[in-house]
Amino acid sequence: MDSWGTMALNITEYSRPPAEIFMKEKDLLPDPTNLLQPSTILQGGGRRRKRRELSGYCTKEEFDALEADFYAGTSRTLMCDDGFTMEARIEKFNSASRKLGSNYVFFSVTFIEA
């Protein structure tokens, strides 16, 4: 079950891009006698923070709570139903819409590793 802290998330779409790693490729002066080998250097280590992009829906009241967490930078445990868990903050809302007559908000949100 997908959840944000104690709040259940009704997820309809789940995107799990791998975290970006720090790596730079720098051009070397080539060895003209050995042009078949790469003429670059790779340097770098470490990674950026993990992210999860989730699309789903929740009640207007639940969305108010999500939005409050977003503005406060609150970190909570994000659990996804594929077993993935991380302490996370809400980085951004990609979309959030509520139809006339409905109490549900359909949203897309990006969580970032806390």
Add this chain to the structure above:
Amino acid sequence: MRFIPSTIRTLLKSKAMVGGNAPCMEVVLPEKTVGTQTLPVKRIWISREEAAIAQRAVIEIENVNPDNPLDPGYFMPYRSDDFAGQSENEWKFQLIPGKRICVYLGYGTEKVLSFYGEIDEASFEATATGYTISLDCRDLGAFLVDNLMIGPDPEEPYYVAFDTMDVSDIVRSALVAAGFAPDAIVTEPSGVLRDMEFEEQTYADLIEWAIDATGFQFYISEDGKPHFIPSKDRYPNVENEEHVCVLGQEVSLENFPVASGTEKVKRDPLGSVVYTRDVDYTIDYATGKITPLPTGNMLPSQTFYTDYVFAAWTFRHGEDIFSLTYSLSRRNQYGKIIVEGDGAEGSWTAPESYWDTHSIPQSKVLRTINTELLEDAECTAQAIKLAENMQRRYMQVEFAAVAVPWLQVGDCIQVIEYSSTISEIYKIVSLKIEYSGSEAIMTMRCYYFGYAAIA
């Protein structure tokens, strides 16, 4: 020259310093007593110049609580609970001018002390997108540059006199007076005896005078120790490396490439018999192999001794050079050098033309005055020495490469690059190292030292 671990030698030629072998950097405050947190360093620049007494480093630090991205200003020295949500922490009064700083640079888990100095200026920048501390530091040479020497007489506090003694001893006592620990000071006897008076002059002025009087060099090493030693001592050089002679069978020197013509192959450590190249032995400079010739005078089954200068590192196209500028310049070349001493004079005159046909007219004269020199022969010797240094600077190379933080100003290196056709041994006169989490680059300016073969 500092020992470069073999694992690093292999790594830096692998073209991939990533993951667990990525560039690594650490900034430590050695006087800080509480050490539960490390500084989140973003970028480090270190600049070392042969001619500068004080060397410089600039360190950029992310000024945000590493455990809470919503807590900026975490490393501020004046942080307190005056602002809601802030509280005093272990960084109180730490990142301020005068605090000692150590910088370690390397790859993976192998790091080397690359700078030891003090904070000169701390800047705290806040923008809408981030918070950064910039620490502008100089090594302990800053004290020598900034401060006047103080003498014992309160009536004339800035008057200092030295009785006749070896100039190295004068330098040593001045360095002790400047605050360096006696066992951290490295000097060698110069054999030059002088008495000297200084009035309202800095420690750096005294050192400049001592360099002129002896021809020695002065530098403060990366670990903060001042050195006043003969110039030759900073080459990577070996003295009395021992090998057993088997006629016709090559032996491998422990270090290579060897600078052409620098080897001395001797029968005993004192060099009472020095063997002749191509008569008694042959040498392959690129691979450091010596072969005693059966037709020569070397003694079979006996130990022989070798001195030589070698390149601490070989930078090569396709392996570790990013960009390179090779310069031939007559700008600081002279046709005649005249050294005036105290009642003495000596000179050196350039050949009519050099090996590449360039020439400098003898009417282009450099005249220097060194009142420490009392004999014509001393003046001539100094003129010849100036000429040697000048001629080497005709050919210079400046290049950017994969950082090797173990290298030091004064080290000899080999540079091989196809388009410029260079493959010689060069001596480093300036080093600029730039480190971040994802790159480690070193820019060097070097002058020609000697020929070396391409391996």
